[in-house]
Amino acid sequence: MREIFGILEKIAPTSATVVIEGETGTGKEVFARTIHNMSKRADQPFVVFDCGAVPESLIESELFGHEKGSFTGAIIATRRGLFEMAHGGTIFLDRLGELGIDLQPKLLRVLEQREVRRVGSNQSIPINVRVICATNRTLRKKCAPAISAKTSFTG
Numbered sequence: 001m002r003e004i005f006g007i008l009e010k011i012a013p014t015s016a017t018v019v020i021e022g023e024t025g026t027g028k029e030v031f032a033r034t035i036h037n038m039s040k041r042a043d044q045p046f047v048v049f050d051c052g053a054v055p056e057s058l059i060e061s062e063l064f065g066h067e068k069g070s071f072t073g074a075i076i077a078t079r080r081g082l083f084e085m086a087h088g089g090t091i092f093l094d095r096l097g098e099l100g101i102d103l104q105p106k107l108l109r110v111l112e113q114r115e116v117r118r119v120g121s122n123q124s125i126p127i128n129v130r131v132i133c134a135t136n137r138t139l140r141k142k143c144a145p146a147i148s149a150k151t152s153f154t155g
Contacts, residue, residue: 004031012038017111019096020134028134029094036090041130044089047082052098060103060119067120083116083127090130097137 011018012035020028029048036046054062065081082091093099099107110116111131115124 008034008038011035013040015130017130018132020132022134022136024136029092032090032092032132032134035132036092036130039090039130041089045086046089047086047091048094049082049091050094052095056100059099060106063103064106064116065118067118078118081116081118083110083129084125086129087127088129090132093131093133095135096133097135 008031018032018035020031022028033046036042049062051059061079061081063081063083065079065084068078106117110127110129113124114128115126117124
């Protein structure tokens with residue numbers, strides 16, 4: 001535990017994106033909250049989203065928001081997404097391994113460009129948010145075939 005808290009003390013003051021891997025019930029959200037509370041963002045929002053608890057068809061709207069009329073059910077008003085709600089603070093994406101492959105490019109845009117685009121919009125919205133993700137899957141094993149293929153390329 002001392003080693004873990006030593007790591008938390010080192011990464012908390014940075015703005016680095018963090019991935020926490022561990023089995024279900026090991027306290028990944030507790031560590032994410034600790035990182036947030038030890039950071040300069042502690043007085044800003046800490047927004048939690050469980051990628052495995054929401055139907056895949058709704059995840060994009062939940063994370064990125066939507067414009068009025070962009071899909072059936074979005075007839076009342078424009079809605080801010082969780083990334084916008086976390087602006088200035090931290091968003092914790094739990095069970096990231098459950099996120100569908102079709103949303104990965106949008107998530108990558110958030111990480112690289114620090115902007116979101118609501119469903120049905122052509123405008124990007126700049127955001128200042130720290131992303132902490134957690135998964136009970138071993139992501140390195142899932143990425144290993146792609147990494148091996150890339151590193152073995154000789155052209």
